Structures are given as C-alpha cells and as structure tokens.
Amino acid sequence: MxxxxxxxxxxxxxxxxxxxxxxxxxxxxxxxxxxxxxxxxxxxxxxxxxxxxxxxxxxxxxxxxxxxxxxxxxxxxxxxxxxxxxxxxxxGKIDKDPKRGRIGFLGIGVGLIVAYYFAIEHLGYFISSFLFLAVTMYMLSYRKPITILLVGTGWVLFSYLVFYKLLYIQLPLGFIEDFI
Amino acid sequence: MELVESFTIGFSVILGWKPLLIIVTGVIFGILAGAMPGLSPSTAVALLVPFSYTMSPALALILLTSIYIASNYGGSITAVLINTPGTPSAAVTAMDGYPLTQQGKAGKGLGTALVASTIGGAVGVLILILFAVPLARVALKFSPADYCALALFGLATVASMSRGNVIKSMVAILFGLLIKTIGTDPISGVSRFTFGNDMLYDGFTLIPALIGLFAISVVFSKFETWTGVGRVMDKIDNKLPSMQEFLKIKYTILRSSIIGTIIGIFPGAGATIAAFISYDMSKRASKEPEKFGHGSLEGVAAAESANSSSVGGALVPLLALGIPGSATDAVLLGAFMLHDLVPGPMLFQDNPEIVYGIFSALIVANIVMLFLGLYGNRLFIKVVSVPEAIMYPVILAIAIIGSFAVNGSMFDVAACIGFGVVGWFFKRYGFPVAPVVLGIVLGKMVEENFRRAVMMDGYGVFYRDKLAFIVLLIAFFSFVWPLYKAWRHHRQPATSGNDEAKI
Missing domain, CATH: 1.20.1300 (3 helical TM bundles of succinate and fumarate reductases)
Structure with missing residues (x-):
C-alpha cells in the first residue's frame, strides 16, 4: 500500500x-x-x-x-x-441546487484577480493595483473615468504611505525597481 | 481590590491620545463595515488585522475589538433604512426597523438601535468581566484532556447550532481541521502533506486563509449575482425617540442584553441566534405583541441589545479558555497569534495589561459608539452609499495587500485567493464558512492536547478525567440531538403539503 x-x-x-x-x-x-x-x-x-x-x-x-x-x-x-x-x-433528501448565477461574469472576476496576482510579481504592486482597480470597476459597469482614476490613484497613495512607508512592508516593485 | 488594580492597569493602557484615536478609528470603521451589506463583523476584523501588524499587541487588539463591537451596531443602519441588514444578526432589527422607516420614523428606529446597542454592549462587557476572570482562574487547573474535550465541545456546538444542514457544518469543520494538519507535526516534527513545498512547512498562514474565506468569498458571491443595480437611500428624518419612549423599553433592553450575553457565551450560538431568541421572548413578554413586525421600538431594542451584548459573551470562552465562540472570535484569535499571544488562563497571569486593556477599551468603545452614532449617522449613511462597483474592487485590493503583509509572501496571496474560491463554493452549496475557520483555529489545540493526554495517560484518560468525560458527553449529545430531531421530522408524514424535510 x-x-x-x-x-x-x-x-x-x-x-x-x-x-x-x-x-x-x-x-x-x-x-x-x-x-x-x-x-x-x-x-x-x-x-x-x-x-x-x-x-x-x-x-x-x-x-x-x-x-x-x-x-x-x-x-x-x-x-x-x-x-x-x-x-x-x-x-433527493437535500436542498436542490441553487439557481445558476452569472458564472461567466464571476469567471472574469476570478480571472482578473489571478491576473492581478501575476502582475504584482512582474509589474510591481503599485502599477498592477491601479490597473486592477480600474479594470474591475469598469467590469462592474462603472463608467465615471475621473472617479476610477481617483480611486486607483488614491489606493496606490494610501498603500504606499501606510504599508510601504509606515508599516515597512516590502511590496514587490516589479520592473520599476530597476529605475529606482 | 485586585479587580480595581487590574482595571487601573487596563485604563492606563487606553488613556492616551494614541489608544483613544485607535478606538475612535476602530468604532468608525466598525460602524461603516457593519453597515455595508455583505461585510460581516468577521470580514471587517479580518480585513483590518494586517493594519495592526506593527502596532503593539495591546493597541492592535484594542483596535480589533473596537471594530468588533461597533460593527454589530453598524449592521442596524442599513437594516433600518433600506431593509438590507448589514450583518446577519441585523436581519432581526430589520423586521421592525424598516417598517419604522416606511412610517417616516427612521430616526426613532436608528436611535433605539443605537441606545439598545450601547446598553447591550455595556451589559455584555460587565458579564464578560464577571465570568472571564474566575473562569480563567479555574482553567489554570485544566489538564490536556480537559482542553481537548472543551475544544471538541466548542466545535460540536458550532455544528449543532449552525443554521441549515448540521452534516454540512460538520463537514466544514472537519475540512478546517484537516487543513490544519498540513505542515510540520507539532509534536514529532514530521512533515505532513507538504508535498515537498517549503512554504507549507508551517501550514497555511491563518490570516490569509481567514481573509480569503471571509472577504474574497463574499465578493465572488456578489459577482455571481451581480445585477449592476446600486442601493438607493431616501432622505431620512433624524428625530430620536423621546425619553418616555426609552423608559418604556428599558426592561426589554435589560432582559435582551442578559439573554444575548448568555447565548453569546456558547460557542457557535452568536449574535444572530441571540437576536432571534431575544426578539421572540420580548414579543411574548410585551404588552403590545401585535406591534412586533410592524415598527415596534421594543422589537428593534430587543434585537439590537441582544446582538451587541453577545459580543461580550462570545469573548468569555476566547479570553478565558482560548476557545473562539464565533467566527469573529476566531479572527481575533488569529490576531492574538500574530502578536505571539495565546488567549487563555495564562494570558490573565502573564499579560494582564492586554486583558484589562481590552475590557477597558470595550467600555470606552461603547461610549464612543453612542456619540458617533448620535452625531455621525447622516455621514455614515453617505459613506455607506458608495457604489458597490467601487466597494468590491477596493475590498479585493485590501484583501490582497493584507494577506501579503503578514509574511511578505506571494504564496500567502495565492492561498488567500484559493481560500476565497473555496469559500465561494461552500457558500453556493449551503456549506457554512465559519466552521471551516473554527476548525483551522482549533485544530492545533485539539491535536496537541489529545496526543499529549494519550501519551501521558493512555486513551482511558478521557473516561477517567471526570470533567473531560462530562464535556465530551455533552458535546456528543449536542451534536447528535439536532441530527435526531431532523431524522424524526423527516419520518413524520408531511401535513401541509410542503416539500419533505431536508436533513
């Protein structure tokens, strides 16, 4: 065995x-x-x-x-x-299956977060976070470009100040590390 | 005298601009997170654990417990205003809170919820202090067999009290327990189920797993049911209930607070069961039971005081025995571990400043919550109205950075996403997620104590040790009883033409 x-x-x-x-x-x-x-x-x-x-x-x-x-x-x-x-x-002594939801839409959402995961290693945390937030908001039918820009930039600034500077978390910088 | 001295230590921890600022921040975040449908208290606390990473243990736990207590109140805001409970327990509040809004009395509903939450929270903390301290003293004499039995009792009651299918809850617990066995064996040092992966030698890191199961799974579920239609909030009136109206419901608040705390002490019972039972008992005791469900202030007060007081109750087994009574307590246990602290009787001896700091912070957080609720509700409502299309991507971003921050490891991020998928799958098919977390959290405690007990005294120790034997017996019956009831119900012929009962 x-x-x-x-x-x-x-x-x-x-x-x-x-x-x-x-x-x-x-x-x-x-x-x-x-x-x-x-x-x-x-x-x-x-x-x-x-x-x-x-x-x-x-x-x-x-x-x-x-x-x-x-x-x-x-x-x-x-x-x-x-x-x-x-x-x-x-x-048949158990609840019936739930109704089929928007599995394709969910698949795109999961795909985006998986792409975000790989992008962090290559593009770095800050660039990929901005892109992820912008693309996900767009996917969720949000169509106000200024707000999308502000949320993305705001999150990047927040994570830089709080996690990178204040908490000393070494976030992956990706290719921009070569330019610093 | 000893208690006074201990509280002097506790208050010395929280009196200062930094701890007070942390309490205020925690309460604001807790109210906002609780008010957002889909964000439960456990999700809110899990998302903030990584932010507390570099704080001192006392400040970190003060922040997290402040969020915990405030998020229970926050859930009532959207429950009252738009009939969408921010937290599961607020579903009971919505039963009378929303009819009040429909009658143009939203301010009265919110005011009653706020005062009832504050008093409930205070009663819960008082009972927490009265129970936890002596229980921790007794627990110092517990043997490994006793601890193992208590942890199993906690898991059994979690399974038996969960809403829905008991077997599914048990499967969820066992899955969590099995996940916890991955990594180096705590006693012999043998690598188990690591498949040669170095990252798994310490098993899955708890915090990323919690964030995945609680936060990411929620967002995935929302994606699956995405309609693109946002919430709409009407303008609300801000007129609070009169003093006379408050005095009329004082006994309801007091009774429900006590019931909520006692129910909260039992692992697995939690805020929702506390709110339902208190609501039902208040309805039976009320002079105007016909008003329940149609905008009764008593109904709102009963639900809110019970769910807030259950926080204090649920902290009793966590702080005194190291056994989390609810999903949020499991997250708090993870936060304790992150700061190299082990909740239980030794914590009272070795780190009294943390235990009494938490007690003191809970008292202050309740007062802060009352003031912020009175003056900030309008602002909270505006913030909560943020479109879901912005909120969910930001939650995902917080989850990713939070899981990375714990060890600075991308493996943890992958694990977090993986657990998110597992959590979504579990939720989709009616398997509760909280028991998985409790299984992961209690797995080590069960295994270490079980094997230590067997190695010291053989398998017969669970029969010879009276406390362990009695607790195991109760655990067995608390698990078997709901199964037996479901089986009996299933065997009875259907009388109303409904679908046959599901086990």
Whole structure:
C-alpha cells in the first residue's frame, strides 16, 4: 500500500479517484436526480481530498499517538459524513441546487484577480493595483473615468504611505525597481 | 481590590491620545463595515488585522475589538433604512426597523438601535468581566484532556447550532481541521502533506486563509449575482425617540442584553441566534405583541441589545479558555497569534495589561459608539452609499495587500485567493464558512492536547478525567440531538403539503 503514498503511486491513486468521482457526478447529472448534482460536488471533492491525504499518511511513522493519528481520525469522519451527504443527493433528501448565477461574469472576476496576482510579481504592486482597480470597476459597469482614476490613484497613495512607508512592508516593485 | 488594580492597569493602557484615536478609528470603521451589506463583523476584523501588524499587541487588539463591537451596531443602519441588514444578526432589527422607516420614523428606529446597542454592549462587557476572570482562574487547573474535550465541545456546538444542514457544518469543520494538519507535526516534527513545498512547512498562514474565506468569498458571491443595480437611500428624518419612549423599553433592553450575553457565551450560538431568541421572548413578554413586525421600538431594542451584548459573551470562552465562540472570535484569535499571544488562563497571569486593556477599551468603545452614532449617522449613511462597483474592487485590493503583509509572501496571496474560491463554493452549496475557520483555529489545540493526554495517560484518560468525560458527553449529545430531531421530522408524514424535510 505504501506505493500509493508518494510519487507515481500517489499520482495514479489521485487520477483514479478523480475519474471515479467524475463518473459518479456525471451519472448523477444525467439521472432523474440531476437537480441535486451540484450538491454532490463538495462531498465528492472532500472524499477525493481525504483519500489522497490518507494515502500520504501511509508513509508517516507508525507509533502510538503518532503524526498519522489525528489526520486519519478527521479523514475517517470526513469520508463518512461526505458519503452520507452523497447518499442524500442520490435520494433527493437535500436542498436542490441553487439557481445558476452569472458564472461567466464571476469567471472574469476570478480571472482578473489571478491576473492581478501575476502582475504584482512582474509589474510591481503599485502599477498592477491601479490597473486592477480600474479594470474591475469598469467590469462592474462603472463608467465615471475621473472617479476610477481617483480611486486607483488614491489606493496606490494610501498603500504606499501606510504599508510601504509606515508599516515597512516590502511590496514587490516589479520592473520599476530597476529605475529606482 | 485586585479587580480595581487590574482595571487601573487596563485604563492606563487606553488613556492616551494614541489608544483613544485607535478606538475612535476602530468604532468608525466598525460602524461603516457593519453597515455595508455583505461585510460581516468577521470580514471587517479580518480585513483590518494586517493594519495592526506593527502596532503593539495591546493597541492592535484594542483596535480589533473596537471594530468588533461597533460593527454589530453598524449592521442596524442599513437594516433600518433600506431593509438590507448589514450583518446577519441585523436581519432581526430589520423586521421592525424598516417598517419604522416606511412610517417616516427612521430616526426613532436608528436611535433605539443605537441606545439598545450601547446598553447591550455595556451589559455584555460587565458579564464578560464577571465570568472571564474566575473562569480563567479555574482553567489554570485544566489538564490536556480537559482542553481537548472543551475544544471538541466548542466545535460540536458550532455544528449543532449552525443554521441549515448540521452534516454540512460538520463537514466544514472537519475540512478546517484537516487543513490544519498540513505542515510540520507539532509534536514529532514530521512533515505532513507538504508535498515537498517549503512554504507549507508551517501550514497555511491563518490570516490569509481567514481573509480569503471571509472577504474574497463574499465578493465572488456578489459577482455571481451581480445585477449592476446600486442601493438607493431616501432622505431620512433624524428625530430620536423621546425619553418616555426609552423608559418604556428599558426592561426589554435589560432582559435582551442578559439573554444575548448568555447565548453569546456558547460557542457557535452568536449574535444572530441571540437576536432571534431575544426578539421572540420580548414579543411574548410585551404588552403590545401585535406591534412586533410592524415598527415596534421594543422589537428593534430587543434585537439590537441582544446582538451587541453577545459580543461580550462570545469573548468569555476566547479570553478565558482560548476557545473562539464565533467566527469573529476566531479572527481575533488569529490576531492574538500574530502578536505571539495565546488567549487563555495564562494570558490573565502573564499579560494582564492586554486583558484589562481590552475590557477597558470595550467600555470606552461603547461610549464612543453612542456619540458617533448620535452625531455621525447622516455621514455614515453617505459613506455607506458608495457604489458597490467601487466597494468590491477596493475590498479585493485590501484583501490582497493584507494577506501579503503578514509574511511578505506571494504564496500567502495565492492561498488567500484559493481560500476565497473555496469559500465561494461552500457558500453556493449551503456549506457554512465559519466552521471551516473554527476548525483551522482549533485544530492545533485539539491535536496537541489529545496526543499529549494519550501519551501521558493512555486513551482511558478521557473516561477517567471526570470533567473531560462530562464535556465530551455533552458535546456528543449536542451534536447528535439536532441530527435526531431532523431524522424524526423527516419520518413524520408531511401535513401541509410542503416539500419533505431536508436533513
């Protein structure tokens, strides 16, 4: 069993679990209980997550009250309760899935914050923060350029004075570091 | 005499222009954050933790507790004016507060909410002082098994008292507990679940995780339901209730304050349950129960005094035992850790200036809140009217810089965004986020004490140690009872033609 605790074994184990859980989700999605399929996502993720971590604990030192004890205890209960939730999804004894919101719009929002994360490292904190605020406000249908400019500049000044100067936080400067 | 001496120390910490300025700033920020729908007290405190990074521990905690107490009142402003509770507990305030606004009596609603919050907050602090100090003394004698049992009791009650699905709450807690096991094992030093990543040797940093789960997830949820329509606030009248009207509701305020504090002491119960129970009890005790729900000042007073007094109650287990009773307390615990402090009985012995500084700051913050509320409500309403299209990007910017500031690490920023996605996903499918945080916060306490107890006295210690045994028994029943009730309810045939009960 220890083969599955690291390297190729762990990778194979993870892929197998992901495939099985995807199969369960797809089965539910196209069954007459499809209104509950979304509710199954988190229990399935929890089961996969727990089983992957359980495989890793096989490599931990075996001793009484050792490092594997508590993780395995939580894993046991997490799998048990997630399975109960999954059972409720199949029997319809759980709340129906929420209405589908603007997932695409949310995706753009998440994409912007991820882009902001990478931009901080390359463009530096101050430039990327200004850009992030301006673009996000525009995305949220705010169309007053002067206010957008003021909020962006105000935040950059505020973060420079409070975090950089007052709290001595070494914010990433990106390429402008070469010019200072 | 000892208490007087301790308070002399406490007040010496807060008397000075700097601490007073911090209290005023905290109260203003707390009211504004509480008033903004979507920003709960826990989000407000989490967002400000990084700002307190370089302050002295006492000043940092004074700032954060001032925000905590004021944000509970702030929630009532939008609840009364636009029927949009700024905080979950203010939903009860809206039931009578908004009808008052519709009747052109918004000033009376806000005034009642303010005075009830102030008195409730003061009663909560008084009971906090009376309970926390002796409890901390008793807690000095607790064994590791007792601490483990108390932490498990806290987690069990959080699960059982959460609104909605108990199993989902338990899954959320277990997820938090499992996340906490990532990193170096606190006892043997073995690396667990780090997958060779150096950044994970100390596990996930608490503050970025909290900011992600509380702040970023809220913004993501707003994005998903984005309509682009902003809030509209009408002009309000500013006429406060008369002294006669206040005197009429004095017993309601007092009763609800006591109920709120006691409920607040129980982990997981929190301000919302306190407000609902107090509202219900006040309605039963009222001479005019028919007015409840139609603009009753008693209704507003009951909800507000209870939710504000619950702050003092919730701080009892945090300060005396190191067990957070609510999501905001979990954030405060994170702030304590950030400043290398461990709440619990030893804090009263080693750092009395911090404990009594917090007590004194809470008293002063209540007074500051009363004055700022009386004279600044109009200004707060203007600030709260800031378009959401500006507010949410700024919250994201604060969250990112806040998570970076803790360790100066971009890994923490990535973790913060990751936890934000997890939080949004949890919320979307009805899994509460606060239990995840409580699991992360209490995970170390449970594990360390459990393993120490087992290593010292074997597994039988949880049976032999009377306190641990009783607490574990109560924890077990407090978890199982709601499950049993849901099961019974489910088995009963539907009588009203509604959907069958969901467990």
């Amino acid at each position: 220890e083969y599955f605790s690291e390297g190729t074994g762990l990778f194979t184990w993870t892929i197998a679990l992901v495939l099985i859980s995807s199969g369960i989700y797809t089965g539910l999605r196209y069954s007459r209980m499809k209104d509950y399929s979304g509710q199954a996502i988190i229990p399935l993720i929890m089961i996969v997550f727990s089983l992957v971590l359980w495989a890793v604990t096989l490599d931990f030192p075996t001793e009484d009250a050792g490092p594997a004890l508590i993780p395995r205890l939580w894993i046991f209960w997490l799998i048990l309760l997630s399975t109960v939730l999954l059972f409720f999804c199949f029997t």
